[in-house]
Amino acid sequence: MNRNPVYLALDLPRLDAAEALARKVAGHIGGIKLGLEFFCAHGHHGVLELHKLGLPIFLDLKLHDIPNTVAAAMQAIHVLEPAIVTVHAAGGRAMMEDAKAAAGEHCKVVAVTVLTSLDEADLSATGISSTAHDQALRLAELAHSAGLDGIVCSGHEVGAVRQQWKDGFFVVPGLRPNESTGKASGDQKRTVTPREARDAGASVLVVGRPISRAEDPLAAARAIEATL
Ligand SMILES: O=c1ccn([C@@H]2O[C@H](COP(=O)(O)O)[C@@H](O)[C@H]2O)c(=O)[nH]1
Helix, strand or coil, X not given: CCCCCEEEECCCCXXXXXXXXXXXXXXXXXXXXXXXXXXHHHHHHHHHHHHCCCCCXXXXXXXXXXXXXXXXXXXXXXXXXXXXXXXXXXXXXXXXHHHXXXXXXXXXXXXXXXXXXXXXXXXXXXXXXXXXXXXXXXXXXXHHHCCCCEEECCXXXXXXXXXXCCCCEEEECCECCCHHHCCCCCCCCCCECHHHHHHHCCCEEEECXXXXXXXXXXXXXXXXXXXX
């Protein structure tokens, strides 16, 4: 049977609360995603604590710096044995090549293309005149040619990226199970449902607040699992 593709984004300020939530829904997720909020608050210790649950750990650190610095950061996290680590594709080819070369043997390195919190107006304000779709495709091509394992993009682009990178590993955040009912998406601007993302070719579905802020997180995780 295929592993559950849902990775729970544990964007919580308290380690005990994060551990309790992960434990509660562990049977209904495939992995745990620890991002900047978690890493800045709890560091290596926090990651090692979450490892005890036995689920794969996705370190969503979105590294973006000069190649030497990113490579050194990758080496510094070997000890945490992450299954997946993110860098920003906008850091460029050399940065991505060095990040991959410095990654642990079993660690997938994936590049963030266009954040799911951005729309065309946001891109335009940073000097990018392409659509989010075209920009994601362009950065996906760059990440592919730099030897990365895959990319992070929204569910709107993943189908098109999969067409041009058949064996890529695609991480899709910005998921809103109740989007069709018009429920607010918070700060996310390019959203789809988990089922839509999976059908379009996502390898990993990142879900945070729809589970972590649900009245009943276990019921929310089960409901998402049932749609897949
Ligand atoms: O483009 C991106 C890249 C990463 N993220 C991360 O995913 C989760 C999403 O959380 P929700 O609460 O489900 O919105 C969060 O940790 C982001 O840092 C993203 O949303 N978009």
